[in-house]
Amino acid sequence: MRDILPDVERWRARGERVAVATVVSVAGSAPRRPGAKLAVSEKGEISGSVSGGCVEPAVIETALQVIKDGKPQMLEFGISEEENFEQIGLACGGTIHVFVERLDW
Amino acid sequence: MSALYEELKQQLAQERGVALATLVRSSSGQGIGAKLLVFPDKSFHGSFGLPELEARVVEDAEQAIWIGEPGTRLYTLGEQTFEVFIEGFPPPPRLIIVGAGHIAIPLTTFARTLGYRVVVIDARAAFATRERFPHADELIVAWPDEVLARMDLNPSTAVAILTHDPKFDEPSLKVVLSRQVGYVGAIGSRKTSQERHERLKQQGLTDEQLSRIHAPIGLNIGAKTPEEMALAIMAEIVASRYGKDRTAILDWTRK
Numbered sequence: 001m002r003d004i005l006p007d008v009e010r011w012r013a014r015g016e017r018v019a020v021a022t023v024v025s026v027a028g029s030a031p032r033r034p035g036a037k038l039a040v041s042e043k044g045e046i047s048g049s050v051s052g053g054c055v056e057p058a059v060i061e062t063a064l065q066v067i068k069d070g071k072p073q074m075l076e077f078g079i080s081e082e083e084n085f086e087q088i089g090l091a092c093g094g095t096i097h098v099f100v101e102r103l104d105w
Numbered sequence: 106m107s108a109l110y111e112e113l114k115q116q117l118a119q120e121r122g123v124a125l126a127t128l129v130r131s132s133s134g135q136g137i138g139a140k141l142l143v144f145p146d147k148s149f150h151g152s153f154g155l156p157e158l159e160a161r162v163v164e165d166a167e168q169a170i171w172i173g174e175p176g177t178r179l180y181t182l183g184e185q186t187f188e189v190f191i192e193g194f195p196p197p198p199r200l201i202i203v204g205a206g207h208i209a210i211p212l213t214t215f216a217r218t219l220g221y222r223v224v225v226i227d228a229r230a231a232f233a234t235r236e237r238f239p240h241a242d243e244l245i246v247a248w249p250d251e252v253l254a255r256m257d258l259n260p261s262t263a264v265a266i267l268t269h270d271p272k273f274d275e276p277s278l279k280v281v282l283s284r285q286v287g288y289v290g291a292i293g294s295r296k297t298s299q300e301r302h303e304r305l306k307q308q309g310l311t312d313e314q315l316s317r318i319h320a321p322i323g324l325n326i327g328a329k330t331p332e333e334m335a336l337a338i339m340a341e342i343v344a345s346r347y348g349k350d351r352t353a354i355l356d357w358t359r360k
Contacts, residue, residue: 001125001194002117009114024129024190025177035175035192072138074129097177099129099190105109105140105151 004039007047008103016042018103019063023050024074028094039103042067050098051077062100072101109142109151113194120196121145122259124166128153129177130188143167145259158182162189169193171260171287195261197222198287198346203249203277204268205232208292211335212265213241219339221263226252228273250276263288263342265322275305282314288345290322290338319345324354 004020011018023036031052038056039047040063050059055077062073078095109125116123124143128136141151141159143166153159161180169175175192200216202209205227216223217240224243227233233246245252249268258264264281266274266289274291278301281289293301298320305315323337324344344354353359 001113001192005114005117022127022190022192024127024175033175034177034190072129097129099127101127101138103110104107105138 004048011041030094122170215339258284266291290319
């Protein structure tokens with residue numbers, strides 16, 4: 001939370017709405033631990049991370065949707081090394097859940 | 106409408122402990138995204154609309170403030186299940202050193218390097234000087250037990266009692282052991298520690314309280330110089346912060 005605050009504050013000062021994505025659970029090995037956050041501004045700027053970069057594009061897309069409709073979403077990303085090789089997945093295996101919400105609380 | 110966010114930001118800026126609980130799943134699909142901001146005294150702001158769930162989450166969130174390991178917990182109320190993500194934001198760790206002697210000087214330096222706020226307390230003005238402690242965040246010349254009694258002592262606080270003088274050490278220990286601090290250690294040989302233990306017991310401290318004192322203080326690394334003793338103490342404080350016991354320290358097969 002502390003790492004994304006300066007950027008979030010900057011965006012809010014410009015009057016932009018913001019979504020925050022948080023890793024809420026991890027099974028197996030994953031690049032970031034629960035609590036890791038990615039903030040996304042209305043204009044698509046980002047701050048922080050929820051993985052090593054592999055799931056960020058999908059999270060950003062969802063975040064922009066959540067900024068518009070205000071409905072929080074739970075995303076699941078998982079991989080068994082081969083089957084998801086060409087799809088979105090985590091580099092090192094494991095499953096993560098990412099909760100995406102608009103910062104309106 | 107960002108009342109909770111503003112309040113969270115303020116708690117973090119003021120370096121006070123706080124936890125944030127978010128309802129991330131519910132069997133009914135209702136209430137997703139609802140939040141509670143939980144304070145160290147178990148008061149809270151925000152709502153899940155279910156007082157029974159709130160009461161249970163607040164208990165867990167208060168503990169999470171000090172542990173700082175975020176995670177999702179499952180709650181069941183009758184037929185309904187809820188998943189709540191709880192993240193604690195502990196204040197920065199703080200080390201209070203009672204006794205501004207020769208070990209306190211390198212201990213202050215080590216603690217500062219490791220990100221601790223350092224407070225040095227000694228009733229003897231000749232010891233607690235800025236020249237001796239240029240890096241201490243606070244230097245207080247006063248009776249340590251009186252100062253400690255007025256301080257916000259919490260699980261992010263470590264206390265190292267280093268005066269070697271029972272008239273300072275023992276009243277300080279009594280104050281510290283009446284609160285929930287993360288670590289308390291007191292200087293003295295095994296014999297001195299045992300004698301102090303007996304005296305404090307006679308003065309009404311419980312076995313549970315006395316068992317919380319790390320004494321002799323520090324890990325047994327063979328320290329001889331004040332710097333090495335400070336290292337042994339600081340290593341023990343870090344180990345205790347992460348819940349390591351003395352026997353696990355060299356055992357990489359144990360968490």
